[in-house]
Amino acid sequence: MKLPKSVLSPAKINLMLRVLGRRADGYHNLQTSFELLDWGDTLHLKPTSTSDVVIEGDFGDLPQHNNLIDKAARLLEPFAKKPQGIKIEVEKKIPQGAGLGGGSSNAAVTLLILNRFWQCDLPIEVLMRLGLKLGADVPVFVFGKSAIATGVGEQLQAYDFGSRFYVLFMPDCMISTATVFSDPDLERGQQMVATEVVDDPAVWINDCLPVVLSRFPQMRSLYAQLSLTDEIYLSGTGSTLFAAFDSLQRAESCAERGRAFCSKVAVVKALKKNIL
Known part of the structure; x- marks a missing residue:
């Protein structure tokens, strides 16, 4: 795959969020609706001659190699048929702790990019399951469509909320x-x-x-x-x-x-x- 120079890492909003109950594992069952937005962070991509994944950007208090982009790359490494080095520079617009899914979006877009770039060839359903290991909001960004969600937010049904x-x-x-x-x-x-x-x-x-x-x-x-x-x-x-x-x-x-x-x-x- 030829890498695009840059990719939108979209924000989301929850049009509604209903907490249905607490689960035995400590998480909560929800009914929510995700609207993916045409605005968010931008991932700037560049292939490198090494085998490393280099990540640059402002991640607040998180260590550079303890962010969700790095964790997403590590999840995909075992599936890589053609591992190649890549530099991912994150241009942040989505604030931390804002309820817009910035880190989750970054992780999901990384999964989508590296799945192609490394020729992992994993189907979307597998990428969504991997993404759930990183956070409950990651699957909807891998899914790539606005959706109604249940479970912890990972059981998705595509839904078009119109042109608001x-x-x-x-x-x-x-x-x-x-x-x-x-x-x-x-x-x-x-x-x-x-x-x-x-x-x-x-x-x-x-x-x-x-x-x-x-x-x-x-x-x-x-x-x-x-x-x-x-x-x-x-x-x-x-x-x-x-x-x-x-x-x-x-x-x-x-x-x-x-x-x-x-x-x-x-x-x-x-x-x-x-x-x-």
Whole structure:
């Protein structure tokens, strides 16, 4: 495979996230809807003459060789028929702890790239199972389509949520998934909704929202300000708040209002093409 020079590593939002109950293994059964976005990080790729995988980028507090890209590469190494060196430089736009799946997306795109570059020839279903070892959000990015999900988020059904515009509000606030899911006040007895209605914003609840608002005053203040003029939702277990609109004009107006309260704002759409 000839390497592309760069590949989008898309962000996601959870239009809804219902916590159905805690599992025996400590994880939670969920019903959620993933919308993959046309915005995110970019992986810049370059073949090298060595056999090493070299990773560069700003990964915050994570050691350079303890990030999900490195772990994804190590998972694929045993399957490589033609191992080759590669340099992966990550241009980060997705904040850590934002509920946008940045690390999971990076890992999934790495699996997709190296599966071809190293001629592993593994089917998507196998790559999704490997990705689940890295995190519950990795399979949907390998799947590469917006989807409804159950289980811990790995049982996926492709779903087209239409052509909405989304306004992302990304405050400087990192929220740990483990912190939210271990909170004793988290609602864990939610009921599933029928597939036929998941596209209705009336069912876009996120059971993590009350915990986030209660535990993080910055989030509570931002949510209160934005909610004065628009219907506001929380993505995943992170700190990104978002609004959804049927027109670009309305989305841009919302973004402009929100910049008075949040410095990092993006207007995005759903990803309608394959990652590779």
